[in-house]
Amino acid sequence: MNEGLRAALDPRSIAVIGASEHPDKIGGRPLFYLARHGYRGKVYAINPKRTQTQGFPTVPSLDDLPSAPDAAIVVVPGEAAIAAVEHCARIGVKACVTMTSGFGETGTAAGKAAEARMVAAARAGGMRMIGPNAQGLANFGNGAILSFSSMFIETPPMDGPVGVVSQSGAMSVVPYGMLRARGIGVRYANATGNDADVSVAEVAAAVAEDPAVRLLLLYLESIADPAALAEAARIARDRGLPIVALKSGRTAAGQQAAQSHTGALANEDRVVDEFFRQHGIWRAADLRELVQCTELYLKGWKPSGRRLVAISNSGAVCVLAADAASRLGMPMAALAADTKAAMAAALPSFATSTNPIDLTAALLTNSRLFGDILPILARDPAADAFLIGLPVAGAAYDVDAFARDTAAFAATTGKPTVAAIPQPSVAAPFRAAGIPVFETEGEAVAALAQFAAHHERMRCARGGDAARPLPVAEFHSLNEAESLAVVSAAGLPVVPHRQCHTADEAVAAMAAIGAPVAVKGCSREVAHKSEFGLVRLHLNNEAAVRAAFTDLRHGLESRGLAFDGVIVAAMTSGRRELMIGAHVDPMFGPVVVFGDGGKYVEVLPDAAMLLPPFARADVLDALSTLRVAPLLGGVRGEPAMDLTAFADAVVAVGQLMLGKDQPIVSLDINPVVIGSDGAGCVALDAVAFVGK
């Protein structure tokens, strides 16, 4: 972690520029918190009108301090804020948190220019700046609360293993509040605001380095700094720290709102999904999913798989749990024969010894049932995770014993074990025993499923360098012949073809390639040839080829489109038309898309995405998620298709996109006709845009 970020999270001294006596003012609340939460460093208030502020020594100017403070908080308005940032940078402050708003987030040129001046001053002085428009940073591990959030008054803090890092102020403290209400300690609630200098991802990386943090929650509206986020993810993976991120602006409506909120540049949502997957970050669908698994993460369980065992005193809960498990990709564990036999011996005859395990109301008369069957289950290697469902438990049940037995079981097995208990009085002893409790079985299974899937993702994350080529400003389109040449040079098999500028050349090409042939009008100005009637198929005689040449030339020239000759190509058949596309994302760099192809690829999309570089195995994994996957694997007695050849072609496109010689801005190879296993694949058509 660099010195500036260290100073922001763990400052040896803090100056508050614009300090207020009133703890409800922005300039007063940090002082109030610093006093209240045991910050041990030096605190200075800067205010020309006072000598003491909330008990802290107060001086008129930074220049009056004995030495430059490690960190500064800037709350003074407008121009004074810029001056304060400049002053801090000049005297050697290492980090400042600029809470003042009215800069880049206004969307005005003046606001952006003022923000740029602050950044320039900070960088010139070697200072890092959080903000402007930042709610600020709160570290309850050392009491360094450089934040004005009111939430720490509403919901008292407790240091703990969770770090929350957010661009938004609200989304830094709402998860804090939800977790604190569940009794979970939160060390960091950091809100970075406009990210003019320090990005939310950099703060995330710094928090990930804190060994006391065992779960990192992020709220992002825009990923402007993928390299820093990749680095945060790498640090986290290296020490097994899970990161769960809520990236909003998933939809067009959300992106529009984000632009109004923080001027966030829209990320292409599928690229974000793939980036997170690649780096082992779990993407929460919403605020609920951001926090739902917290207790499971903090238990430190390492799930061995997804096979679930559900146990309840209600048959209905067994059915609902099995439904939820199937829906969420958690198969019900198939218990071993001796497990079932041992359970059957322990259970009354009307209970079920198959999974899900219905203890029935027999639990009412024999509270030892739980304690009797859990050790039996603990020995079965087929079970990866456990759900205890107690929808109803009256006074006659020995709930404390159930909770004790469950906690002992979880401790012995080290396997994720959760409970679904709607009654608060029944839930309490389970929570007290350290078992994560959900109100419904659906929520409990969803948490187990996220937990297991996230661990799989962390194990499989390939990480990778996020410093990728970004789009070039000037580019132009290639015609089909040039595009196919680029594709061929990259190592992809391309259909035998010739570019022909005269009818004679076209006839000669047919003779060389062998009839029948396809003849297509070639123009750098036309991407979708078939819509202009520029494709002639199955031509097998000279007259037809000559006629086609004349027609195609006329078809282009009569529309005022460039005529780059015709392409004469072999007629190639295969099993299925697939596609490979690629483009350069403005923030994440090259992106490769591949899947089912053909004419209707836009209206019937069925494609996967990878960020290069990637390997054949990554492509094969991704292909297995497609709707068309069963077909590719061979159905109805058909052989499998040549997925290896196709995967290698996709890998080659990934390499091509990373190449520096002639930057490819976008590439659309469609169709790529794939044959049966061993028969390879071949690109029939391509459209490329390249940088100048």
Added chain:
Amino acid sequence: MNEGLRAALDPRSIAVIGASEHPDKIGGRPLFYLARHGYRGKVYAINPKRTQTQGFPTVPSLDDLPSAPDAAIVVVPGEAAIAAVEHCARIGVKACVTMTSGFGETGTAAGKAAEARMVAAARAGGMRMIGPNAQGLANFGNGAILSFSSMFIETPPMDGPVGVVSQSGAMSVVPYGMLRARGIGVRYANATGNDADVSVAEVAAAVAEDPAVRLLLLYLESIADPAALAEAARIARDRGLPIVALKSGRTAAGQQAAQSHTGALANEDRVVDEFFRQHGIWRAADLRELVQCTELYLKGWKPSGRRLVAISNSGAVCVLAADAASRLGMPMAALAADTKAAMAAALPSFATSTNPIDLTAALLTNSRLFGDILPILARDPAADAFLIGLPVAGAAYDVDAFARDTAAFAATTGKPTVAAIPQPSVAAPFRAAGIPVFETEGEAVAALAQFAAHHERMRCARGGDAARPLPVAEFHSLNEAESLAVVSAAGLPVVPHRQCHTADEAVAAMAAIGAPVAVKGCSREVAHKSEFGLVRLHLNNEAAVRAAFTDLRHGLESRGLAFDGVIVAAMTSGRRELMIGAHVDPMFGPVVVFGDGGKYVEVLPDAAMLLPPFARADVLDALSTLRVAPLLGGVRGEPAMDLTAFADAVVAVGQLMLGKDQPIVSLDINPVVIGSDGAGCVALDAVAFVGK
């Protein structure tokens, strides 16, 4: 409602057979509840060992009562329970609730036989029986608690507008408990158990008739009685009563568990979906969804559409709300220009007057902002529903004013208005003002979306008679020629073809139909001809047709399969291969499935389902939900396909399936080739199974 169900829900007198002094015993708890919850009818305890039980007069036998009680509760075990039911039926008891278990749910022949004896006795005496294995019925409107659930001790009841009807005991009282914890009154918590006589659907229909019930929640493990459920839905629709149903056993794992639980026969899940849709019942995905919208339903709002307005003091909440709305099919309302102008005048410059509306922290200094902008929004006809998001609100906010303003706004507009508020102290005044409050914006939007979609479903529900032809026990397959004849007779256009038993006939058929033709082996024993190589396409000369005849005959006979000649058919081309299938569901009767067709229909399914009878418009609606829908409508400059002709073909199959002459057990018409608008569609192949 029949007299037996009336007596079960509103008995004038009750006898408890097997009454216990102990309120924690099954025979004691109903007496305890009847005394506690103000039941005003006569209560008799039946117990030969006592003269008084929990203060109620006690006699040795039903014969000792002055007259037959209206209702009886049976808790005595085994054979005594059967005798008690017989006794009740003999003396004229109108309804009995048999709580005793150990009957059909054991899955044993003895258990089922004993259950059948009870049912036979009840029916012979004109008595209705709930159960056996029933937790029983609870009506807090009149204190008739014929239930042994402990939940009414754990969570005190309050009469109210919600009725819960469930097969499972737990799932009758868990929703009760979740709603009571939210302060909502629940009138009914009914659990019907094995449904040996009275079905859960019959009880639902009876509850739906109670005018005090304004929301009906169902938990079903099996729909064994669709006609009664259709009737319940009709009663509910007639008076605008929403029904939300949790039907478990959605998945194979869940169905297996349900079979262990209640011996429930599995329903085909997609048929259940369609049945619910047709009857206006909302199907909850899980327990959370079953109860999440309750406050909205009880407000009596009638949503006019799905267009959402979101208002928050946090930009992040605006973004998350817009994301959730898009994901859940609720577009953000496009506000009128004068609305935006009026808002811009009321809001500070840095707040956004577009939707979602970000009030920013300005709300902190001006608590009137809410009160100022809500009346402006109330005038805009573009808004159908409203979300207020308050993620953080400290002591400085006038939360009571926000709550008052919001409640006044909701009352004025009559439009669904909910809040997303994680802080309990901020949520409380909103709840007190009658605004439904959720912890997160995702949950709030999900509730609004369900509410709006359910009202659309209720408006569009076509209902219909659920008394449908059920499968016949004996059936046989038809060959292609016979199947096409059935299809043609039903009014579908079928490809010109002839069944030919000799090569000469086949040649003559080609001459009559016109070359080229398709020649296909015809056998009632082969459903998938292409897998056996039994299809020859594009034949255009006599030699080819003769060779095909010989080959196809050999191909069938060499495998020992029946040879029913060959089909010579016109080669027909069109725009897309679709399919129409139909079968008879064992509980719901005929089901028609239609959608994208061709060879890979099983591995790339893209089909809709309807229960006949239905009209062309129903088919067109259903087609619009298919993945392939854009293609059918015409893309990339292509004309639309002839959906009207296809829809009429689907309607004809629906009529065919309802016909009584020759019951069709299943029918698979694939492909049905569809042409451009006006060009119709034509069935190329069909396989039918018909009853004997």
